[in-house]
Amino acid sequence: MIITWIIPDTYGFLLDELEELAIRDVNIRVLSGKPIPNNVNKRLPSVAFHYCPERSILVDSLFQRIFDPLWNTYTWRLPRHSYHTKPIAGIYKVLLDLEKEHPSDVIHSHFGYPGGLGGSLIDMPQILTLRGYDILTTGNYGALWNYFFRHNLINSYSNKGIVNGGSGYTVSRAKQILGSHADIRCLKEGLSVVSFATAGVHTRNSLGIKVRDTVILSVGNLVDVKNHELMIEVFAGCSLKEIENSSLIICGDGPLRKTLEKQCETLGIAQRVIFMGQLEREELSDIFELSDIFIHTSMSEGFGNVILEAMLFRLLVVASPVGVAPDVITHKENGFLPELGDKASWISCLKEAITTRKNYTQVLEVNRKLVLREFGMDKRIDAYMKLYEEAIVTRN
Numbered sequence: 001m002i003i004t005w006i007i008p009d010t011y012g013f014l015l016d017e018l019e020e021l022a023i024r025d026v027n028i029r030v031l032s033g034k035p036i037p038n039n040v041n042k043r044l045p046s047v048a049f050h051y052c053p054e055r056s057i058l059v060d061s062l063f064q065r066i067f068d069p070l071w072n073t074y075t076w077r078l079p080r081h082s083y084h085t086k087p088i089a090g091i092y093k094v095l096l097d098l099e100k101e102h103p104s105d106v107i108h109s110h111f112g113y114p115g116g117l118g119g120s121l122i123d124m125p126q127i128l129t130l131r132g133y134d135i136l137t138t139g140n141y142g143a144l145w146n147y148f149f150r151h152n153l154i155n156s157y158s159n160k161g162i163v164n165g166g167s168g169y170t171v172s173r174a175k176q177i178l179g180s181h182a183d184i185r186c187l188k189e190g191l192s193v194v195s196f197a198t199a200g201v202h203t204r205n206s207l208g209i210k211v212r213d214t215v216i217l218s219v220g221n222l223v224d225v226k227n228h229e230l231m232i233e234v235f236a237g238c239s240l241k242e243i244e245n246s247s248l249i250i251c252g253d254g255p256l257r258k259t260l261e262k263q264c265e266t267l268g269i270a271q272r273v274i275f276m277g278q279l280e281r282e283e284l285s286d287i288f289e290l291s292d293i294f295i296h297t298s299m300s301e302g303f304g305n306v307i308l309e310a311m312l313f314r315l316l317v318v319a320s321p322v323g324v325a326p327d328v329i330t331h332k333e334n335g336f337l338p339e340l341g342d343k344a345s346w347i348s349c350l351k352e353a354i355t356t357r358k359n360y361t362q363v364l365e366v367n368r369k370l371v372l373r374e375f376g377m378d379k380r381i382d383a384y385m386k387l388y389e390e391a392i393v394t395r396n
Contacts, residue, residue, distance in 0.1 A: 001026045003388060004104040006115030008090055009034040014110060015043065016192040020381045023047050031094055033114055034089050053093045087114035095122060100385035106388045124395060127387050130165040130174055132302030150177055162387055166303040167324040189303050190380025191312065191371060204290050208273060214246040214354050217291035218297065219306045222254030227297040232260060234346040236267040242354050243272055253278040272305035277368055288313040293353050298322060299341060299360050312371045314364040318349050328370065334363045349367055
């Protein structure tokens with residue numbers, strides 16, 4: 001079986017999935033919209049990676065069969081949105097060349113853009129796995145706001161592709177676009193537990209945190225949709241006593257970092273907030289190990305692997321009711337689900353989490369076992385394999 005994956009970049013969670021898939025009896029080739037780092041090839045030597053550089057549709061229209069299908073899909077929008085169509089054209093060109101030599105049995109696109117449409121231009125059923133950016137409800141990325149994301153989803157589904165998402169939230173958002181009766185599969189995301197080894201670099205002592213302090217952790221890109229501004233306001237809104245005995249660690253980087261650092265200074269909590277920037281996987285595991293509470297104020301998530309990671313490390317989770325959170329957290333039983341974007345609700349939940357976290361010791365162990373039992377990477381790839389077999393039968 002030849003399986004072709006189409007991905008925008010070699011994200012860590014996709015590599016985790018590929019690592020499990022690579023031990024199955026399949027041949028895998030991966031088309032990426034970004035260059036392939038050397039360490040990726042070393043990690044997955046049996047996977048054939050292909051970089052798909054962007055191409056100008058105006059040039060390609062003279063020599064390749066790329067312009068016509070793109071025009072049929074986008075019509076008058078094509079020249080107006082060349083920023084979007086260049087990555088699609090790049091993927092389509094590489095995919096065409098590969099299909100001539102060794103046709104795929106299955107084409108599996110991760111994210112609706114650019115792979116979702118780039119793959120669907122080939123006349124065969126494909127599998128489209130929706131990710132976070134595909135269904136964001138804010139900003140310029142999600143299918144509810146952006147024409148290209150929305151059209152990729154509709155086009156893939158109408159071409160009898162198999163559309164799936166990793167959480168009930170993802171599926172419900174996709175049905176807003178395709179209709180409530182659309183057949184969108186829910187495939188639980190998977191975690192590769194072996195990839196969470198610690199580096200032994202970061203400790204409470206090295207970060208200047210007292211042994212008995214409550215450590216609250218946030219992990220995510222510093223962008224608008226993650227709503228870190230609210231998180232900092234909520235932390236500052238807790239009582240002085242709770243602030244004095246607590247530290248907030250923010251892992252991740254992005255365009256809002258300086259703004260958020262300034263916000264902490266303005267609110268007088270800068271000495272209690274540590275910005276760690278982007279960390280390697282092993283170093284991030286160090287931070288999980290030394291933390292007590294995980295806070296996730298995101299306004300939208302396709303899934304939110306990081307919530308499962310926090311549960312794996314036995315952290316008490318306080319998270320927005322988006323992505324996988326409502327699937328695995330029951331409010332005030334094994335975590336907290338504040339009302340989306342509601343500052344008062346968030347302050348109340350965080351205060352309660354800080355003051356009662358020691359009562360959740362046994363529950364947090366149950367949370368860890370839940371993740372190990374229900375979200376193993378082997379189960380995720382087993383579900384993929386069933387979809388591949390279904391797609392092949394459909395094609396034949």
